[in-house]
Amino acid sequence: MVKVVDVVDKLNAKVICGKNGLNQDIDFGFASDLMSDVLTLDTDNLLLVTGLNNLQTIRTSEMSDISFILFVRDKKVSQEMKELACENNITLIECSYSMFKACAVLYEMGLEPVY
Amino acid sequence: MGMKFTFVIEGGNFSKAGTASSEVKKILKQLNVDPKIIKRTVVSLYEAEVNVVAHAFEGNMNVEIFPDKIVVRIEDKGPGIPDIDMAMQIGFSTATPEVREMGFGAGMGLPNIKKNSDRMNISSTINVGTQLEIVNYLK
Numbered sequence A: 001m002v003k004v005v006d007v008v009d010k011l012n013a014k015v016i017c018g019k020n021g022l023n024q025d026i027d028f029g030f031a032s033d034l035m036s037d038v039l040t041l042d043t044d045n046l047l048l049v050t051g052l053n054n055l056q057t058i059r060t061s062e063m064s065d066i067s068f069i070l071f072v073r074d075k076k077v078s079q080e081m082k083e084l085a086c087e088n089n090i091t092l093i094e095c096s097y098s099m100f101k102a103c104a105v106l107y108e109m110g111l112e113p114v115y
Numbered sequence B: 001m002g003m004k005f006t007f008v009i010e011g012g013n014f015s016k017a018g019t020a021s022s023e024v025k026k027i028l029k030q031l032n033v034d035p036k037i038i039k040r041t042v043v044s045l046y047e048a049e050v051n052v053v054a055h056a057f058e059g060n061m062n063v064e065i066f067p068d069k070i071v072v073r074i075e076d077k078g079p080g081i082p083d084i085d086m087a088m089q090i091g092f093s094t095a096t097p098e099v100r101e102m103g104f105g106a107g108m109g110l111p112n113i114k115k116n117s118d119r120m121n122i123s124s125t126i127n128v129g130t131q132l133e134i135v136n137y138l139k
Ligand SMILES: Nc1ncnc2c1ncn2[C@@H]1O[C@H](COP(=O)(O)OP(=O)(O)OP(=O)(O)O)[C@@H](O)[C@H]1O
Pocket: A036, B047, B051, B052, B054, B055, B056, B076, B078, B079, B080, B081, B087, B088, B092, B093, B094, B095, B103, B104, B105, B106, B107, B108, B109, B110, B111, B130
């Protein structure tokens, strides 16, 4: 179990919206740029790590009940994405690390893989 | 008699993809449906909605909600599916590079709808369009 606020701290990351989720604990991490893959998960309490920064990343998370998204590789969240995320109580975090480095840090912190 | 809703789906418009499924999610939440059933249902609807956006020209999502089940028909005008058995296989996809860039096109949507629905019926006519029916029990 990892606190979201600690993730932000360890990854030198920036919270874009959903600050009220920062004190929550997350159990699992899943990294993908492929929303087709994300949609097949049935894991609760998951952090999505992705470099895909479009509206469908937020839509996919909305449908899949994913409340935390970490954007890696310095991908920036657009205003539209931010608004949709706010509406759905999704916390968006931006970080400049590569996907590999971000995942290594998260694994080290104790976030568990889905499979 | 159930509650009926209809939503329009625009082919090719990825910025709007998911708006219909999102509306259905709000309605099911208001009806206090079990969150696990809501998730299964809206993931199925979203996969179907994205398929219309990605593969067809235009479509409709017709939703009927009964006390014990939700019945959704997604119908589109489009190229149709020549071989449904093949389309149902994991990994089969004719998605364009543009669709892949949006994070889709892995050939996983139709099998995922099957997994997340209690009943799924699909029929299609080449150069006319595709009809998909999804039924999920709410209790
Ligand atoms: N509404 C549709 N109209 C025309 N063809 C379709 C439609 N839905 C699916 N298909 C065809 O069936 C194939 C498989 O669909 P499926 O949803 O499983 O995968 P995909 O859409 O290609 O990728 P993914 O769903 O993983 O993003 C598609 O690539 C397409 O050829």
